[in-house]
Amino acid sequence: MVKMTLEDVAREAGVSLATVDRVVNGRNGVHARTIERVNAAIKLLGFHPDQHASRLARGRDYDFRIILPTGENEFMQALDAEFRATRERQLQERVRLSIQYVDTFDGEALAAALERLPSSIDGVAVVALDHPAVTEAINALADRGVVVLTLVSDVPNSRRAHFVGIDNYAAGRTAASLIGRFVGPRKGKVGMIAGSLALRDHVERQFGFEQVISREYANLEVLPVREARDENARVETVSRSLLRDHPDLVAIYNAGGGQAGVVAALEATGRVSDVIFVAHELTASTRRHLVRGTVDALINQDVGHMARSTARILTALREGRPIVPGQEHIRIDIFLRDNMP
Amino acid sequence: MVKMTLEDVAREAGVSLATVDRVVNGRNGVHARTIERVNAAIKLLGFHPDQHASRLARGRDYDFRIILPTGENEFMQALDAEFRATRERQLQERVRLSIQYVDTFDGEALAAALERLPSSIDGVAVVALDHPAVTEAINALADRGVVVLTLVSDVPNSRRAHFVGIDNYAAGRTAASLIGRFVGPRKGKVGMIAGSLALRDHVERQFGFEQVISREYANLEVLPVREARDENARVETVSRSLLRDHPDLVAIYNAGGGQAGVVAALEATGRVSDVIFVAHELTASTRRHLVRGTVDALINQDVGHMARSTARILTALREGRPIVPGQEHIRIDIFLRDNMP
DNA sequence: CTGAAAGCGCTTACAG
DNA sequence: CTGAAAGCGCTTACAG
Known part of the structure; x- marks a missing residue:
């Protein structure tokens, strides 16, 4: 050939x-x-x-913008770190990533940030609130020919080209199955904590979770979901009240951040070993709790994969090339103590 | 900048x-x-x-060889298909992959194949038996400056540059934890089936599996491992005898192929619902059994990831560039019915 | 609607 | 040990 x-x-x-x-x-x-x-x-x-010849001849680098939330959410900081690492590597590939921080919970502010993007931009990936102004801004960009990707939390009714993240509905179902299986035949209550029900991802997790528990585990009853804004202190307060009010609590699912709050409450009440705890996201601290057994299983979305995938998809779509679906699919990782990376 | x-x-x-x-x-x-x-x-x-300029100027494509086992193992066929897809895509990247099939179980034949590789080859990835002649052949190639990767099953004492595959010891431990958790407090026997104990990967899985069960689940006892060559028929025979001889069998772990054999035995004896079954590798058929509930959990290594990773690593090492560890780490996927891709 | 020419940033012989 | 020149396979103005 x-x-x-x-x-x-x-x-x-x-x-x-x-x-x-x-x-x-x-x-x-x-x-x-x-x-x-x-x-x-x-x-x-x-x-x-020939890809290489083409990128070389084009002369100009691609210019992509990544929009992440402000604030100190540990997961977002990990994602940020991965984007920084990807940015350095992509420099050698003639791709320029710039990272911008916006208060993602403020729909108007986020929409304004999107509208203010320089017209020279080739593409943007954004952790998006599903809000009418945001949808509008995304659509306006898409109509201008900018490649728009949603990150972590999707805006499915917009004209974004692709969503980089997990199926959160399936993640909630997965949490439910783990808890159902790990609890076994015991009867009891299950507490669920979310960060905020304004972000689509947590709502979807809740939905999937409740569906599986109610449909498949008749011995379990899910208590009304509690919001705790991903903050350790709030999560701890909520966890303590769950443990206090429900002596028959057999499991906790925290779909948001602030896992240390659950751990503190479990340890303070001495119920680490009889309450199953399923959490999200592998971090230095959840890793430690998984090893110790305080966390029974972890559901994870690989932030490194997400950052690299975002860069690849932006470039491919910008060049009109197809993406490789298997390569860009973000898995719902289940980590037990034994298979952590 | x-x-x-x-x-x-x-x-x-x-x-x-x-x-x-x-x-x-x-x-x-x-x-x-x-x-x-x-x-x-x-x-x-x-x-x-500039990567692109450099690859363009070099003129010559890289020439890499992939050596896969002959035979009809479903997992290897899936891996083969992914390598073919990767080969097509890499053509546009000035990388040429050629796939060769060898009887991997025959150490001498495999070594001979490695020795017969054209001297123009830039690198090779091989599903390797850990056999002295193979180690020798790998080392000879490495000394000649050829990049050698082991695939799926490692030869750790050779001078291969990298291993593309999972930590099989950890995979065995993961299977044990899933079974221990899913069985719950019931007492009973656990059957383990392997393809062949001549390949390192299955031996490692066995080791990890037995270690965790014996150390952490006093209610369970692992029966002596049975070899069944990854063949459905043999696996079924072995499974039937496990089920017949041990009325208190509470779980089966098949670390090799031939999952349909376990399913057939479970269904024939009507013990699908009281025997936990953990299997390896997501295929069309294991997927179906997972949905139905015959398989309780699946441990998987992503063949698409492995093929793409192999191509990336061969190229990077050939060019003297560092690899991105997070990107090349092959995860031990745990799939429940809810989080299958 | 189509073409000729310059140039992207490297590597590769070849010469010295 | 070092350098001048050609060339890799495209894209980009510019011209017509």
């Missing part, structure tokens, strides 16, 4: 290099008949464009 | 392009003083070489 170049295609089709380039990259201003002739030659010769 | 080129470095260091290239790529025949001057300029300017 000899490698074919644009040159070969041009010769075969009887046109110039520039024209073949136009056809290959779908630029307009080419006669339909010419397009056909070129495509025939491409097919005949089995031509595949 | 302006983008710096070799040209800029050459000017700053007062040498030619060719000399900077020599330093950047560690080619020899450069005076120590010159090397220092060039490195100083690189540091001063914050120069990063």
Whole structure:
């Protein structure tokens, strides 16, 4: 299999290099008949464009913006760190990532940030609140030809090109199955804590969780979900009240952050060993609690994978190339003490 | 941050392009003083070489060989399919993968295949038996400057550059924890089936599995491991005898292939619901059994990830670039019915 | 709607 | 041990 170049295609089709380039990259201003002739030659010769030559010739780097929430959420900080690492590596690939921090919980502020993006931008990935102003801003960008990706929490009704994150509904179901299985035949109550029900991801987790418990584990009863804003102190307060009010509490699922709060409450009340605790996100601290057994299982979305995937998808879509679905699918990782990375 | 080129470095260091290239790529025949001057300029300017230009200029494609086992093992066929898909994509990246099939269980044959590799080859990834002749062949290649990767099953005492696969010891421990948790307080026997104890991966799984069960689940007793060559029929025979001989069998762990054999035995004896079954590898058929509940949990290594990772690692090491550990780590996936991809 | 030419930032012989 | 020049396979203005 000899490698074919644009040159070969041009010769075969009887046109110039520039024209073949136009056809290959779908630029307009080419006669339909010419397009056909070129495509025939491409097919005949089995031509595949050379990525490296193309990126080199283009000269300009791609300019992508990543919008992350302000605040001290441990998960978001881990994601931020991975984006920084990816940014350094992508510099050698002619891709420029710039990271911007916005109060994601404020729909108007987020929409304004999106609207203020320089017109030279090639694409943007955003941790988005599902809010009408945000949807509008995303659609406006998409209409301008900017590639828009949603990160972690989706805005499915917008014209974003892709969502980088897990199926949170399935994550909630997974948590439920783990708890159902680990609790075994015991009867009792299950407490669920979320960060905020304003973000779509936690709502979806709640929905999946309650569905599986109620449908498959008749011995368990899910208590009304409590919001705790991903803050350790609030999570601890909520956990303590759950433990106090329900002597028959057999499990806790914290779908948000602030896992240390649950741990503190479990330890203070001496109920570590009889209450199953399923948490989200592998961090230095959840890892430790998993090893000790305070956390029984962890559900994780790999922040490194998400950052790398975001960069790849932005670039591929910008270049009009297809993405590799299997490579970009963010898994719902289940970690027990034994299979942590 | 302006983008710096070799040209800029050459000017700053007062040498030619060719000399900077020599330093950047560690080619020899450069005076120590010159090397220092060039490195100083690189540091001063914050120069990063342009991957695309370099791959383009090199002209020649990389030529990598993938050696997979002959036979009809479903997992290996899935891996093969992923390598074929990766091969097509890599063509556009100036990387050529060729796939070769060898009887991996025959150490001498495998070693001979490795020795017969054309000298023009840039790297090889091999599903390797841990056998003295194989180790020798791997070391000979490594000494010749060929990048050698082991795939799926490692040969840790060889000079292979990297192992692409999971920590099988941890995978065995994970299976044990899942079974211990899912069985709950019931007392009983646990059957373990392996493909072959000649391959290192299954031995490691066995070791990890037995360790965790014996150390942490006093209510469970692991029966002597049975080999069944990853064949459905053999696996079914073994499973039937386990079920017949042990009315108190509470779980089965099949560390190898042939999962359909376990399913058939469980269904025939009507013990699907009281025997926990943990299996390996997500395939069309294990997926179905997981949904139905015959398989309680699946441990998986992502074949798509392995194929892509292999290509990336071969290329990076061949170019003397560092790999990104987080990206290349093959996870021990745990799949319940709820979090399958 | 189409083409000729310059150039992207490296590597590769070749010469000295 | 070092350098000058050609070339990798595209894209980008510019011209017509």
